[in-house]
Amino acid sequence: MLSKQIKxxxxxxxxxxxxxxxxxxxxxxxxxxxxxxxxxxxxxxMSPLAAAEKIKLALLETAPKNFFERIDVVAPGFIxxxxxxxxxxxxxxxxxxxxxxxSKIGHGKSVIVEYSSPNIAKPMHVGHFRSTIIGDALxxxxxxxxxxxxxxxYVGDWGMQFAKLTVAYKLWGSEALxxxxxxxxxxxxxxxxxxxxxxxxxLEKNAQEEFRKLEDGDKTxxxxxxxxxxxxxxxxxRTYKLFGVKFDVELGESFYxxxxxxxxxxxxxxEIAVKSEGAIIVPLDDLDLPPAMIxxxxxxxxxxxxxxxxxIYRLKKYKPAKVIYEIGNEQELHFKQLFAIAKADFMxxxxxxxxxxxxxxxxxxxxxxxxxxxxxxxGKTIFMEDVISEAISLTKEVVQEKNPKLPAKGKxxxxxxxxxxxxxxxxxxxxxxxxITFDWKKMLSFEGDSxxxxxxxxxxxxxxxxxxxxxxxxxxxxxxxxxxxxILKIDRFPSVLESVxxxxxxxxxxxxxxxxxxxxxxLYETEPILKSxxxxxxxxxxLIKSATGxxxxxxxLLGIETLEKM
Numbered sequence: 430m431l432s433k434q435i436k437x438x439x440x441x442x443x444x445x446x447x448x449x450x451x452x453x454x455x456x457x458x459x460x461x462x463x464x465x466x467x468x469x470x471x472x473x474x475m476s477p478l479a480a481a482e483k484i485k486l487a488l489l490e491t492a493p494k495n496f497f498e499r500i501d502v503v504a505p506g507f508i509x510x511x512x513x514x515x516x517x518x519x520x521x522x523x524x525x526x527x528x529x530x531x532s533k534i535g536h537g538k539s540v541i542v543e544y545s546s547p548n549i550a551k552p553m554h555v556g557h558f559r560s561t562i563i564g565d566a567l568x569x570x571x572x573x574x575x576x577x578x579x580x581x582x583y584v585g586d587w588g589m590q591f592a593k594l595t596v597a598y599k600l601w602g603s604e605a606l607x608x609x610x611x612x613x614x615x616x617x618x619x620x621x622x623x624x625x626x627x628x629x630x631x632l633e634k635n636a637q638e639e640f641r642k643l644e645d646g647d648k649t650x651x652x653x654x655x656x657x658x659x660x661x662x663x664x665x666x667r668t669y670k671l672f673g674v675k676f677d678v679e680l681g682e683s684f685y686x687x688x689x690x691x692x693x694x695x696x697x698x699x700e701i702a703v704k705s706e707g708a709i710i711v712p713l714d715d716l717d718l719p720p721a722m723i724x725x726x727x728x729x730x731x732x733x734x735x736x737x738x739x740x741i742y743r744l745k746k747y748k749p750a751k752v753i754y755e756i757g758n759e760q761e762l763h764f765k766q767l768f769a770i771a772k773a774d775f776m777x778x779x780x781x782x783x784x785x786x787x788x789x790x791x792x793x794x795x796x797x798x799x800x801x802x803x804x805x806x807x808g809k810t811i812f813m814e815d816v817i818s819e820a821i822s823l824t825k826e827v828v829q830e831k832n833p834k835l836p837a838k839g840k841x842x843x844x845x846x847x848x849x850x851x852x853x854x855x856x857x858x859x860x861x862x863x864x865i866t867f868d869w870k871k872m873l874s875f876e877g878d879s880x881x882x883x884x885x886x887x888x889x890x891x892x893x894x895x896x897x898x899x900x901x902x903x904x905x906x907x908x909x910x911x912x913x914x915x916i917l918k919i920d921r922f923p924s925v926l927e928s929v930x931x932x933x934x935x936x937x938x939x940x941x942x943x944x945x946x947x948x949x950x951x952l953y954e955t956e957p958i959l960k961s962x963x964x965x966x967x968x969x970x971x972l973i974k975s976a977t978g979x980x981x982x983x984x985x986l987l988g989i990e991t992l993e994k995m
Contacts, residue, residue: 430532431512431520431920432461439465442487446472452921459501459509460917466506477506484508514913518904521916524975531923534930535576538750541743542568542578545674546756548585549661549681550594550615553668553813556757559792559865562856562988564755565674566935567790569986570926579677579747586658586681587735590619592640595653596632597622611660640729644686671817672849673988685738689730692738693723699775713769721766733767740771744781751786753933758862764789790933793864800866820848820873827873843995847873847881850989854880857987858939878943883984886946888995890977897959899970906968911952915976918945922979926986935987942983949976
C-alpha cells in the first residue's frame with residue numbers, strides 16, 4: 430500500500446505521533462494529504478505552517494529517490510503529496526490478489542458481531558432489514574482483515590410477548606393451523622390478543638401470570654415456548670437463505686434466564702444496584718444517564734438484565750477484542766446503560782470488558798418513496814420476505830426488457846442475484862445513521878450509483894478478460910492519467926476496509942466501489958484494450974484484471990454475489 434509506505438516514511442522521521450494520511454477531496458490537490466504538521470507543531474511549540482515547511486524539507490532529503498514528485502505546504506499547515514509515476518507503477522507490480530494484499534490488522538483477535546435479532550413467533554419484518562444487511566457486511570469486512578468473527582443472531586425468545594402468546598393460544602389456538610401455517614397462526618393470535626386486551630384488562634393480568642409460570646419452569650408453558658421457538662427459527666432460516674446470511678451462534682435471551690437471579694443478587698451485594706419503589710435499578714447519575722432498571726416491582730426481569738448476562742458469557746467464553754451490536758438508533762440509551770454497567774467491573778468475568786471495545790452500531794429507519802415509514806396502505810408491517818419477492822418480481826421485468834432472448838433459467842438466476850444486490854446496495858451505499866428510502870426505480874437501475882450498475886460493470890470486465898488473457902507485463906507501460914488514477918484507487922482498497930472496521934460505516938466501501946467502477950469504465954471507454962499494441966495490451970489487461978478482482982472482493986464483502994455474465 431502506498432499510503433502505508435508514506436506513513437512509514439513520516440513515522441520514521443517523527444515517531445510516536447498520531448496523524449492522518451488520506452487522499453484529498455479534490456484530486457488536483459495531490460495523491461495524498463496529511464495533518465502531521467499539527468501534531469509536530471503542538472509537540473515542538475511552533476506554528477503548523479512552520480512545522481509543515483520543516484517536514485517538507487526533511488522528506489525531500491530522506492525519502493527514497495524519485496519517490497515523491499512534488500510536495501506542497503498548504504495553509505494552515507497541511508502537506509500534499511504527489512508520487513512519481515514510477516512509484517505508482519512499481520506499487521502495481523507488487524500488488525497480489527485482492528484478498529492476499531489485505532492487511533491483517535485483526536490477526537489473533539476475535540470479534541462478535543450481533544445483528545438481525547428478530548423476535549420469535551413473528552415473521553421477520555422490514556425493521557430487521559438494515560440490521561441484517563449492515564451487520565453481515567461488517568462481519569465480512571472484519572473477517573477479511575484477519576479477525577476471527579463470531580456472527581451472532583441474538584433472537585428475542587423470551588419476555589412478555591410469549592406470555593401474551595401463551596394466553597392467546599390457550600384461548601383461541603388451533604393445533605391444526607399451527608402445523609399448517611405456524612408463523613401466520615402465531616401472528617394472528619398475537620394481533621388478536623393486542624386488540625382484545627384494549628377492552629379486556631384481565632388478559633394482561635393473565636399474561637403476567639403465564640410469564641411467571643414460564644420463568645418458574647411450568648411444563649405446559651415451556652412446551653409451548655419450545656414449539657413456538659422451533660417453528661420461528663425455521664421460518665427465519667428461509668429468509669436468511671434468500672439473503673445469503675449465515676450465523677455461527679443463535680443463542681437468544683432465554684439462554685441466560687438461569688443466570689439472572691445470581692447477577693441481580695451480585696449487583697445488590699456490590700452496591701452497584703439498589704432497590705427503588707419495589708424495583709431494582711442501577712443508578713448512573715455520575716455518567717449523566719437515567720437509572721437502568723434490571724428488575725420490575727413484580728419480580729420480572731428485563732431485556733437489559735439478560736444483556737448483562739449475555740455480555741458476561743461472551744467475555745468469559747470468547748475474550749473478544751470487540752463486541753459489535755448492530756441494532757437501530759432507538760436503542761442508543763439501552764447500550765449506553767449496558768456498557769456503563771459492564772465497564773463497572775463488578776464481577777470477575779467483567780474484567781475483560783476494560784480491554785474489550787463495546788460498540789453500538791445504530792441505523793435509521795426505512796422510508797417509502799413518500800418519505801414516510803415504510804408500511805402497507807393499511808398501515809400494517811411489511812415483512813422481509815415480501816420485500817425480497819417484490820424486488821425479484823420487478824427485476825424480472827427489467828431483465829426481460831434488456832435481454833428477452835435469455836433462457837428462463839438464466840433470467841431466474843440473474844433476477845434473484847440482481848434483486849438482492851439492489852436491496853443490499855441501496856442500504857449499504859447510504860450513511861447508516863440516516864433514514865433510507867425505498868426508491869424502486871433508482872434501486873433497480875443499471876445506471877448510476879446502484880447495485881445492478883456495479884454487477885453489470887463487473888460482468889462487462891469479465892467479458893473483456895475472457896477475450897484477452899494477459900501475459901507478462903511491464904508496469905512502465907501504464908502511464909496515461911486514467912491508468913495512474915486507477916492504480917492509485919486499487920492501492921487504496923485495504924485502507925478503505927480498515928476505515929470501515931474502525932468507524933463501522935460500510936457506505937465508505939460502497940462509495941469506493943462505485944468510484945472504482947467509474948474509473949474502470951472510463952479507461953475502457955477512452956483507451957483501447959484488446960486492440961492496443963502487445964506490451965500495452967498486456968499491461969492494461971493486467972490492470973483490468975486487478976481492478977476486477979478488487980471489485981468482486983468488495984462486492985462480496987458487502988454480501989453481494991457477482992455474475993460472470995449478464
